Amino acid sequence: MYANDVLDLELRHLAALAAIADEGSFGRAATRLGYTQSTVSQQIAALEKAVGGPVFDRPGGPRPVRLTPLGSVVLGRGRELLAQAEALADAVDRFKAGDGRIDIGTFQSVSSVILPSVVRRLREEHPGCDIRLSEEEPEQPHLGDLDLLFYDGLIDGDAEHVKLLDDPYLLVAGAGAFPEGPVPLERLDGAPMVAWPLTCDQPALEQAIARGGARPRIVFRTAVNDTLLSMVRAGLGSAVLPWLAVRGADVPSDDRLRVHELRPAPPPRAVYLHWRAGRTQSPLARRAVEIAVEVAADLTLDAPSAIGVAPGTRSRPGAPSAPAPSLG
Amino acid sequence: MYANDVLDLELRHLAALAAIADEGSFGRAATRLGYTQSTVSQQIAALEKAVGGPVFDRPGGPRPVRLTPLGSVVLGRGRELLAQAEALADAVDRFKAGDGRIDIGTFQSVSSVILPSVVRRLREEHPGCDIRLSEEEPEQPHLGDLDLLFYDGLIDGDAEHVKLLDDPYLLVAGAGAFPEGPVPLERLDGAPMVAWPLTCDQPALEQAIARGGARPRIVFRTAVNDTLLSMVRAGLGSAVLPWLAVRGADVPSDDRLRVHELRPAPPPRAVYLHWRAGRTQSPLARRAVEIAVEVAADLTLDAPSAIGVAPGTRSRPGAPSAPAPSLG
C-alpha cells in the first residue's frame, strides 16, 4: 500500500533535518534536540540513505552546512509532516482531556429532565466537545454507533449499564377527580385512563396495575406527553406516569392537575444508561456516565420531598431550567 | 519545538494500525505488511505506549479487534500522516527524475540563441519542471539564488563553470561599406562605429581593437541589438559584434547588412555557464548543464561554415527556430 521507502522515513530524522536547517550546524542542532553531534550526523546519514541522496552540503571547516536542492524538497514536505504529527499529538491530548465527539441515544422523559443537566455540565467542562443526541426509538433499542444509550430497561446485545434511578409511577388526574393524597390502586378499576403506547416499560406497568386488581379503561394512547396531559386536563381520563415525566412536564404547577401516589405503588420503572460491553470508552463518555449518575442522584434526592409538595421548591439550582421540550 | 511524544510516533506503527483497522485482525495485517503477528502486536504495543492508551479493543477469540475511540483519533490523523509521507516520497522521486524548479540567470545574446534550445529540450524531458529565467545584469554578475548563470566571462565568488563556446567577433556593416570578405582591422581606424556599453567583454574587445592599431570613433552605444543594427542599416556606422549576437539577430538574411571577418581576429569572447562551487546540484540543473554544453557544441559546429555562407544552411534541425526576442 505504501512504498517501501516511505516507512524508512523517521520523524526523528526529519526533526533533525529541520533543526540543522534552522541552526546551520549539526552540533548546535544536536544540542537543541538533546543528542550528541555524532548521533545527529548518523540520523542525517540514515535520512540520506532513505531519500537516496545528500540533503546537506558540508563545506567543511567552520562554514555552516547548507541544504541541497533535494534537502529543500525533503525539508519542505518534512515540516508539513512534523506539523501534522504534532497535530496528531495535540488531538490525542485533547481527546484524553475529554474533547471529542460523543453520540448519545435518549428517549422520552430522560431528554427533558436528565439530559439537559448532563449536556450543560459536559459542555462546561469541555467547551470543544461535540455532543450528538438522537431520540430515535426503534422497536428494539440498540446501541448501534452510539456511545451511550439511555433506556428505561435492559437492552439486548453486549452492553454494560448503570441504573440511574428508580422512577416511581404517579397518578396524574384532573383536579378533584380523586381526593388529595395517595390513591388506592383499586380505585383505577374501570376508570378512564390515557396512557403511553405499549413500548418500553408500559406493558410491565399495566400488568402491575392489573395484578393490583384494577382494570382501567385505556381510552387514548399517545407517546406525546403534552397531548396526554391535555387530555387529562380535558377530563378524558387520568394517567399513570413516571415521576420523571411528571416533573418534566411541570405538572405540579398546573392548577387543573393533581399528582397522587398510588397504594400499593406499582414497581417503578428503572432508568438505565447503557454502553457497549468490552469496549474502551472515550474519556468524554466516561465523564458523561459519571455526570449522568450524579444528576440522577440529585434528582432522587429531590424526589421524595418533591412529590406532593408545593410547586416551586422542586427546582434546585443546577437543575434544568431551560424550556423542557415535549416529552415525546 | 515538538512535544517529546511526537517523535516517538513511527510511521511504521501507524501503517500497522491502518492495516489492522482494515483487516480486523493483527495476524492478517501482519501477513499484508510482511511481518509476523507477534511483531505487529509489539508495534501496536509501542504505538499504544506512545499515545498513552489502547487503540484496539481485543475481544479475544475469533472476533475481530475493533478500534477504541482513541484508536479512531490516531488512525484518522495517522492516515493523513501516511498520505503525506507518501507524498514526500513521491516528491523525492519526481525530484530525482528531474522535476522541480530551476533558476537560470542569462544575459544578452545567450537568451536568444542558446537558451531557447535548452529550455525546449528541458521541457521536453521534464514537462512538469519549473524553469525561471532572469536577465538582470547588475554591475557585478553573481549567482545569488540562481542555480545556473550564463555569463561571457568569469565571475566572482565560489563558482564552477564550463566554457560553452568561444564566440568570435565579426564586423557588421552596411552593404557596400567594405568589400566582401575579411576586413583588415586597421580599416576600422577612424571609422564611425556603434557598440555595446562598456560592460561584460566590451572593454576587452575595444582594447584588442586598439592594440590592432585601430581607433574607431564610437558614435553610439546601446545594449539593445535591434537599435544597434538599425543604426548600422541607417549608415551611422558599423559594429563589431559576437557571432552569437549576429546569429541571434538574423543579420545575414538582411540585404542591407554584410558580415565580415576581421583580420587579425580579436580574441573571441568566451561564454561560460556558472554554478555554485561545492553545492550539490539538482538533477534538473545537472541536466541543464549537459544540454547547454550540447547546444553550444552544435552551435560551434555551425559556426565556421556558417560565417559568410548563404543564409538558410545555418539553421539545423534542433536549432532554435522560435522567434528570437530582442537581444538587448
Added chain:
DNA sequence: GAATATCATCGCTTTTCACGATCGACGCCG
C-alpha cells in the same frame, strides 16, 4: 602553521526489532 570549528567515522554499550514458539482467552460445536 597553530588554533579553532565543523562533520564523519570508529568502537562500544544499550536498546530495539523481528522472529518463532508458546501461552492463555474466548467463541464455537459436537
Added chain:
DNA sequence: CGGCGTCGATCGTGAAAAGCGATGATATTC
C-alpha cells in the same frame, strides 16, 4: 459441557540499530 480452532500476548533469542564518546579529517582564521 468439554474439546477445538482462532486469536492476541508474551517470552527468549539473535540481529540490527541507536546513541555515545573519542578520534580523525578538513577548511577557515589569525
